[in-house]
Amino acid sequence: MPGLDGFLALEWSNALQVVVLGFIGGVLSGFIGSGGAFFMTPGMMNLGVPGVIAVGSNITHKFGKALVGSRRHGEMGHVDKKLGLFMLITALIGVKVAVWLNEKLFQMGADGHGESTGSAAGDLYISAVFVLILSIVSVLILRDAMRTQKKGEGPSTRLAEFFSKVKIRPMVTFKTADVTLSFWLVALAGLFTGYLAGTIGVGGFIGVPAMIYVFGVPTAVAAGTELYLAMFMGAWGAINYAMGGFVDLRLVLLLYLGSLSGIYIGAYGTKVCKERMIRLVTAVIILLSVLSRAVNIPVYMHDLAMIDISAEASRLSSSLSKILLFASGIAGVLVILIAVFRAYLRRRKIQELLSRLGSRAP
């Protein structure tokens, strides 16, 4: 069908690509524990979906996935509802601000739902925020992974130690997370989480590290609470983006097809890979996704007449961006699949060894 109001004209080939995006995003999501938006949002943009619709569709996809995931985390006692609700107060404001900004920038390019060039301002803004935030996140994860390799310890706790001394009243105690925090610190983290979830769809990359590194919350509780928060932020984001007509329900369903199957493979990968490897793979994939987005920035700047590049260079940048993104995703998924397969073989060998040892026990 032809594209309508900036919506992607879906054919078998690009519909399949969206499913593959969802699958890779799902595998990475299960493996890393994030929503996978860092891969799916730029992937959709590479397929020609305007940034605001890619973000709107992805946040709607995240809403459903978080709904399923947070229920499971809740059953396991990994959700601090009080912390989630305190963060939610400001997170909703953050989402609202982000959606408003995205809509305004999108409308700057054209009246209503414009042509793809009309979304350049929004795309540039989304890509810039994406590159800035995820570069910092990936470098921090990489540094932490290298540090862990040296010392054989868990994630850094220096920030948590520092922020535990911040006693700006009112102080609130969160029982499940087992921490007492300044309300203002929680509110600030909620605001940033909401803003990033609304802008690039990856609020978890701020919310989870903030809870772990700054608040000192145990990792499992941080992941569960973020999913709980994501459920409300996703719903709020979906409502706001849908009000502006920026949610493509077709993309949402195609993403689900891939992601809900892939997430199980990724989750199994975490059981057979060491934490250091998980962090290394995460950091490298995010860095490549950032690079993929970064090479597209000159194209958007050119569309906005901020710089001048040839049509050939523009095409090359777009192709390179697509190749980098898919290469990083496919390579990441392959690494995980190989690890799963090798773990299976290793396990079989060990079982054989154990049965031999068992037959000549002391």
Added chain:
Amino acid sequence: MSVTTVSRGTLVGGRELATRLARNLGCACVSREDLTEEAIKLGVPVDELQQAMDKPPRVYMQMSKERDQYLACMTMLLSERILKEDLVYYGHAAQMLLCGVPNILRVRVLAHPEFRIASVIHGLGLSREEAKKYVQKVDEDREKWVRFLYGVDWSDPAHYDLVVHLDQMGLNNAVTAVQAISHLPDFKLTPASTRALKDLYLGSKAHFALSRDPRTSFAGMRVSADDGVVQVTYQPQQSEVVTHVREVLSSIDGIKDISTTIAQNSMLFLQDEFDHRAGGFEDVMKVAHQADAAVELMRFAQVGNLLEPEDVLGDTFTFDETETTDSPPKSGAVEETGSEDPVEEEFHRCLSELRQKGCSGGSSTFCGNSKALLTRISRSNYSMIILGELFKKKSEANRIRLRDELKNFLSDNTNIPILDTTELLQRFRFGPRQLIRLVLALLVSVILFVALFTHQEQVTAFLAGEEYGHLRWLAVALVVVVSPLFAVSFGTFTRELLRMFKLE
């Protein structure tokens, strides 16, 4: 043989009570500080652990390996001493180290806050306000320490047989009362409690050895012992320790056999008695295999607050020493059983089957009330707890009620999923109900998918077209209903499909 543990806070008189009690009983008196000193000499980072408690939970929760090593060492040192001689042990939560061992008298000593504050003013020369803050801070630190080590609230009287408040009772009278109670047959070690102590000693010694050896220290292992058989369970990521475990443990005397299991998850199967043909044992094995889990068999000899009123009324004793010492031991202690005992044989058969299938997580016999069980559970990272046939000696109605009470109590106080054997089947087996769910979920997913993709133009126009601008709230409703509905239905379909192929 008798053992008394005294749990005390700061400046409550617990040390004095323990010392006098030991003197009157003519036995040794050992303090937490004595054992800590020995532990430090053996290389346990006790100071690091204690300093970490001043930092946020995230910091000290990372020290779980150091904590496990500390607990293994302290348990080893204490149980070794008890096996040699009668003693009185005092510490913060002294009885927790011997959790699950029956016939130990567990005493808690309390004193009025004013008495404690006065002692601090006198002893440390602080002002009243400073002394009050000091006492509060010390109490908070101790509470945090005990929660970190054992995951329980040490002030809960359910953890003790006797709580002595020195505000109402003088020290001498308190010592006399505790001494008299310690003579009751309930608090004399039986062959069963001695065996439990031996297992505790062997398991903690093996655990400590593995935690010290550089070849195995990096791996987070679960170690236990039952009747001389040491069970070591570790995760697939730590598979390189496999060849070293036996080498490290070979130097320890008293080990009859070593059983090692690699498993991602661990399950606790709690039951009165085990039978390989009944009580859902086969189903548990199947689920364990499917979930890549090691199963620990725990025989639960329950005592305490879930007893029937008639049981309690029957427990009357006088303080006549000659009469009481000759009385048979009570407290639900598990009697020593010979190898020809069919119950014991059946238990070992179950264990051997688990080992053959490569999913043995060891075995243990637990004696205590539900709160003591909670302490024991909190110290292990179980992925799931399965309640089998419990309270078999009770009438059916009482059996159901007691099991439900235990299940609710554990569910309320832990984050671990608690299932009984019938629920286990529902959760993991793929039967007709699951098939119906799979088909329904698929049907809903397909209907939504087909409806959307055969009406793409209309749907996208409705979602974003100017002509439907006045119906935008309906478009929003469509998005917030269809998206989660498809996620839930397609997610359910995927999960049931994986379950059908035993891949969940």
